[in-house]
Amino acid sequence: MTKAEIISEISTKTGIEKVDVQETVEAFFKVVKGAMVGGDxxxxxxxxxxxxxxxxxxxxxxxxxxxxxxxxxxxxxxxxxxxxxxxxxxxxxxxxxxx
The missing domain is CATH 4.10.520.10 (IHF-like DNA-binding proteins)
Structure with a gap:
């Protein structure tokens, strides 16, 4: 399953716009990457x-x-x-x- 497919499925299940879901998913991964780069x-x-x-x-x-x-x-x-x-x-x- 690709990231686009995941975003589409979340959007369908929650009723949230795909753009908002994409921003949220990207923000989550950005926070995870930043924390791990910092050693957390x-x-x-x-x-x-x-x-x-x-x-x-x-x-x-x-x-x-x-x-x-x-x-x-x-x-x-x-x-x-x-x-x-x-x-x-x-x-x-x-x-x-x-x-």
């Missing part, structure tokens, strides 16, 4: 957590030159779904993916 985690009850994970420094190998390279410590964005969300997906109707 975002928790949405019943849906999941957008968390910033720290990756430790490690040594890797460049196989084309056969040399060791050091990958510095860095942070990556991650999503951890809530248990209730995972359970709903497990027990949900999978008819679309079976086709």
């Amino acid at each position: 985690n975002v928790y949405v009850r019943g849906f999941g957590s957008f968390v910033v994970k720290k990756r430790a420094e490690k040594t890797a190998r460049n196989i084309s030159k056969n040399t060791a390279i050091i990958i510095p410590e860095h942070f990556i964005p991650s999503f951890k779904p809530a248990k209730t969300f995972v359970e709903k997906v497990r027990t949900g109707n999978k008819s679309k993916s079976d086709k």
